[in-house]
Amino acid sequence: MESERIWTAALVVIGDEILSGRTQDKNVAQIAQWLNVQGIRLVEVRVVPDRQEAIVEAVNILRARNDYLFTTGGIGPTHDDITVDAIATALGVGVVHHPKAVAVLERYYGSRGGITDARLRMARVPEGASLIENRMSGAPGIHIGNIFIMAGVPNITAGMLDSLTGTLEGGRPVVSRQIGCWVAESEIAELLSHAERTHAGVAIGSYPFFREGRTGANFVVRSSDPAAVDACITDLTAALEAAGHTVFPDGI
Template structure:
């Protein structure tokens, strides 16, 4: 991929009432954020929606139209509240049925036909035209339809699926970053930091206040795909901070 190509973009869609109720704290979106940053893809949006067909369809259609890739987590299990696969089929306007490839995968875990019951057979329903995403943990696959990657909500399974999906993505030029602890209050560096940002437009400079035992402090984070530009901006921040002391 030439350096001049615009970077690929992505969104994460977390599906599940249990995250919205606060009962489960979502860690999947943070994991995917780290994963994508590592391979140079810009995560642009995260959404969490309920186990509700219309909410899923509307979110999937909004996100797949806006970004290069969409990653969903949750709602592909065997129970009545798992409606992600049907909702994705509806979003794409395609049919859905039991997929022999998915059945074969589940048979590896459940060779006894009696164990491949109605609930587990729900997990073999795959939208027409989708490619399967292997699940080395518990066999029931995820799938890819168009630019949408549908993965499990259980973190260990989602991570295993992400390792399958990763090589299918077009990697970008990796975003580089530098972090500087300002040892100053954010309000005391805001104006000179804005001047540094203005002088270094190719570097995104963020400022993140925090509190510790010593009181208010600030982390300055610089991000760029250009190592030289990043180094120059960091030197300017260091110089600005030294001037305040």
């Protein structure tokens, strides 16, 4: 079997509201799940404040070492929306008004009080960028080089991801299956480790929990080879049952 190219992505979440604990981030999980389906692995996330130097540092390191870089947040019309300027600075290019974005915003705000200077801010893009369709509201997302600049509001980002579906080159999607047991993971640690060692190319994650006063754990097997996942799940189930545990085939 030929060795496989792994496609990677990183995500920079831009927002004081996440770092202050005011807002619970939803974009990491939604972008991670979407990337999995495209055959791209999310390998690092950084949450940075609304400060240009922090954004520039994260963007420049992560775009260089990944196939794709996504950002969320900071593309609205207000003074704290500095993502476009920061990314233009990171890339060493200017900022221009994208004619198509101007037209989109003029149309969107036509029935909502008309275009203003503040609204025109949302048509600003790093020079050379193209747009990502926003099916939910006026301001589009932005694509430049290997960078995809998305909204902070999760349902707007969802619409932008939808427009990008199928347009990014990826590898084989990572497949995962889980099983679960009412067991303390410390009881079956060696058995898990043995299952991972004897199945090349799979990773097993062990996720303990406490519910209704009982200890349990789910075991997630991941690989880009579905047959390897199935074989590992089969062996792991047999080993857990041989050790006297009842296995829940879809997790608990």
